[in-house]
Amino acid sequence: MQVATWNVNSVRSRLDHILTWLDGQPHLDALCLQETKVEDGSFPLAAFRDRGYQIEISGQKSYNGVAIITRTPLEQVCRGFAPILGETVAPWDEQKRVIAGVLNGVRIVNFYVPNGSALDSEKYPYKLGWLGTARDYLAALLTETPDLCVCGDFNIALENRDIWTDRDRDRHIMASPPEREALRSLLALGLQDGFRKFTEDGGHFSWWDYRSGGFARNRGWRIDHLYVTEKLYDRAIACTIDPTPRGWDKPSDHAPVLLEWK
Numbered sequence: 204m205q206v207a208t209w210n211v212n213s214v215r216s217r218l219d220h221i222l223t224w225l226d227g228q229p230h231l232d233a234l235c236l237q238e239t240k241v242e243d244g245s246f247p248l249a250a251f252r253d254r255g256y257q258i259e260i261s262g263q264k265s266y267n268g269v270a271i272i273t274r275t276p277l278e279q280v281c282r283g284f285a286p287i288l289g290e291t292v293a294p295w296d297e298q299k300r301v302i303a304g305v306l307n308g309v310r311i312v313n314f315y316v317p318n319g320s321a322l323d324s325e326k327y328p329y330k331l332g333w334l335g336t337a338r339d340y341l342a343a344l345l346t347e348t349p350d351l352c353v354c355g356d357f358n359i360a361l362e363n364r365d366i367w368t369d370r371d372r373d374r375h376i377m378a379s380p381p382e383r384e385a386l387r388s389l390l391a392l393g394l395q396d397g398f399r400k401f402t403e404d405g406g407h408f409s410w411w412d413y414r415s416g417g418f419a420r421n422r423g424w425r426i427d428h429l430y431v432t433e434k435l436y437d438r439a440i441a442c443t444i445d446p447t448p449r450g451w452d453k454p455s456d457h458a459p460v461l462l463e464w465k
Contacts, residue, residue, distance in 0.1 A: 204307060206233045208354040208427055209459035210315070210410075214239040214270070217455050218247055220448050222254070224459060225272070231461070232274055233306055235313035237356045239268030246270070261299045269302045269313050269355070277304030277311075284340045295336045303344070309435065310348040312341070314355035319376050327376070330358075334385040341392055345432075353394055354429040356410075356457065359386050361396075364405030365425035377426060394430040397442040397462040409444050410457045418449050429462040438464040 207228070211217040214236060225234065239246065242264050251258050251272055261282040262268035271277060281287060281303045283296035300315040314337065319330035345351060359382050360366045372378045390396075398407075408423025417423060429442060442462045449458045 204309065205231045205461060205463045206235070206311060206352055206354060206429065207231055207459050207461040208235045208237070208313070208356070208429060210237040210356040210427060210455060210457035212238050212240070212455040212457065214241055214268070215245075215247060216240075216453070218250055220451055220454065222250060224445075224448055225254070225256075228461075230463075233311055234272040234459075235311065235354050236270040236272065237268075237313070237315035239270050240265055241268060259302060259304060261302045263299045267299045267315060269299060269315050271302055271304060271311060271313055273304075273306055275306070277306055279310075280304040284336055287340055287343050288336070292336055292339075295333060300333075301337075301340070305348065309350045309352055310344060312344065312351065312353045312355075314353065314357065316355065316357045316359065318358045319382070321376050322374065322379055331381055331385055334382075334389060338385075338389045338392065341389060341394075345392060349432060350435055351394070351432045352429065352435060352462070353431070354427075354460075354462075356427050357386065358426055359383060360424045360426055361386055361428075365408075367406075367408065367422045367424070377424065390430060393432055395433065395436040397429040397431055397436065397439050398425070398444070398460065400436065400439055401442050407444055408458075409460055411449060413456055418446075427457055427460050429460060431462070431464070435464050440465055 241262050257273045257276045259280050260270045285293045303312040317330040320326040409427035411417035411423040446458045
């Protein structure tokens with residue numbers, strides 16, 4: 204089974220890129236998209252359905268938005284935290300950042316974690332609070348489905364080797380100690396990093412800033428992750444970042460990441 208994650212930075216702007224990439228992935232079972240930036244009524248569903256794909260979406264105008272594209276229908280589709288945790292967490296669902304469903308017995312969870320903007324921004328405590336709610340959500344899901352694949356744009360580089368530079372890492376959004384600790388708390392539920400099973404060294408990134416020639420100079424961050432529970436981790440046979448689409452004309456600033464298990 205193959206699952207991929209990709210922040211496409213507008214599904215309509217990057218539609219041709221997504222379809223071209225999908226055409227080159229004949230064995231892909233699920234593609235999780237983030238930052239689709241479109242309301243559900245305007246999502247380009249026909250472009251995927253015409254190729255035989257099923258698609259589940261949760262979007263909003265101009266910002267955020269998530270989707271899961273599959274070859275066979277998802278079961279038990281769930282949008283947001285509230286269906287699992289109750290209406291008390293409904294305010295966390297105002298931004299469309301969570302969608303999940305079961306495929307071949309595996310629950311796939313697609314997250315678009317808030318960026319946080321800056322350490323002195325009001326968006327920073329929002330990010331930490333969102334991550335705490337995400338932990339509660341995953342803990343509840345694990346009581347129902349033991350095989351979990353949690354993927355998406357986490358907007359956190361968990362380790363220093365996931366960033367191209369040593370400068371000001373602890374004071375930089377996406378690398379501050381509280382953010383990393385919040386992510387480690389989530390992983391402590393029993394999730395492991397599929398990419399790090401196969402690649403120990405640094406220099407491998409999934410996001411490059413549009414500015415200052417970030418991609419051409421490989422000045423990137425690894426912030427797009429696929430985390431899986433123990434049985435899936437043991438069965439994993441490959442996890443790769445595909446930087447090719449990042450080099451296309453008018454690309455997303457992220458590259459797709461793909462995990463395969465037996």
